[in-house]
Amino acid sequence: AQTVTQSQPEMSVQEAETVTLSCTYDTSESDYYLFWYKQPPSRQMILVIRQEAYKQQNATENRFSVNFQKAAKSFSLKISDSQLGDAAMYFCAYYSGGSNYKLTFGKGTLLTVNP
């Protein structure tokens, strides 16, 4: 079974600084998808960024970018110019591309942004 590991239960960053959240995963598949979801205090799950494993180029969405290292099975999220609104729980998730579309989630990293 696939597993997703987020080794940092909590992280903090100063406003306007950059922070990187780590995620590793275990799989024997060659084609899959990886996601970062954000969960603010409102509890709503919000997709931050998505990476297809067959794409070598790292995904970027405005201030959010990933460092995808397929051989190392690593998928870190970099948040640049951190804002107070970035404070949230962040979940890394893996999807194998199978027909049932089941996602496997990590345990999450709680990000605090200090003013």
Place this chain on the structure above:
Amino acid sequence: NAGVTQTPKFRILKIGQSMTLQCTQDMNHNYMYWYRQDPGMGLKLIYYSVGAGITDKGEVPNGYNVSRSTTEDFPLRLELAAPSQTSVYFCASTGAGGTGELFFGEGSRLTVL
């Protein structure tokens, strides 16, 4: 756009009571899921459905039941509630042929006392 709608948002149950968490989506998605979220544990899949009339167990199905009579609705039934079922429950959906991106409801916080 309504998206995925869950009700109720909050509920307190006594041990042994039963209840149903409702979930409906208006995106014509074939795939629907129920996850539970416990502190420090991420999201665990309870049940999922790949279409009307088809359901299957996830990682943590014990104590729960589901049905999928229509494409839109995917209710989660808790029978004989136990304190271990105190959690936040999320319903989610996605469309066939997609990239696995899930669309989530706002969550339902259930407390069993």
